[in-house]
Amino acid sequence: MAPNTVPANTETLLIGGTKKTPLLYKVLLILTMMTVIGGLLTGVMTYMNVGYSNTFFHDWSRALLAAFAIMPIGLLLMGLVTKFINHRLPNTKAYKRNLITGVLMACIMESMLAFSTAAKTIGFADQAAFLNGWLEGFLIALPVGLTLMVIMSMTIKPKIEAFLKS
Numbered sequence: 001m002a003p004n005t006v007p008a009n010t011e012t013l014l015i016g017g018t019k020k021t022p023l024l025y026k027v028l029l030i031l032t033m034m035t036v037i038g039g040l041l042t043g044v045m046t047y048m049n050v051g052y053s054n055t056f057f058h059d060w061s062r063a064l065l066a067a068f069a070i071m072p073i074g075l076l077l078m079g080l081v082t083k084f085i086n087h088r089l090p091n092t093k094a095y096k097r098n099l100i101t102g103v104l105m106a107c108i109m110e111s112m113l114a115f116s117t118a119a120k121t122i123g124f125a126d127q128a129a130f131l132n133g134w135l136e137g138f139l140i141a142l143p144v145g146l147t148l149m150v151i152m153s154m155t156i157k158p159k160i161e162a163f164l165k166s
Helices: 023-050 056-088 094-121 127-165
Strands: 013-015 018-020
Touching (some): 023 056, 023 094, 023 127, 094 127
Antiparallel strands (some): 013 018
């Protein structure tokens, strides 16, 4: 093989001299993040709703599967909230905009995950129990969610955005 040539069977696509990250890696990154964050938050919420019992892991897995249906909406909302914050606060420093985005997204995602977890673990038969389960799950998991979202939006999100654009 001549010097400075790329083998024909290379897995890395070269476009304009830069490496393009395969779509599979991007999808796997998003799925991994959804599993870790969703698993942690739904685990806390499930524990608050049903406690630790023989059915805890079954209830948790059902809540996590329901969360997987909701999380793509959260990813879409994160893009919209980011765009909205950047539009409304264009002269604010990026880290402040990311912090605001993180807090808003934590509240939005926590409420959606608390709803789906309460729906799966408690159900809608007793509305008072459902609302109590939703509120407890939301309030107990909120500090965890806020911590995760602030860390994500301040440190990890810019790196993930760069990775996804590559």
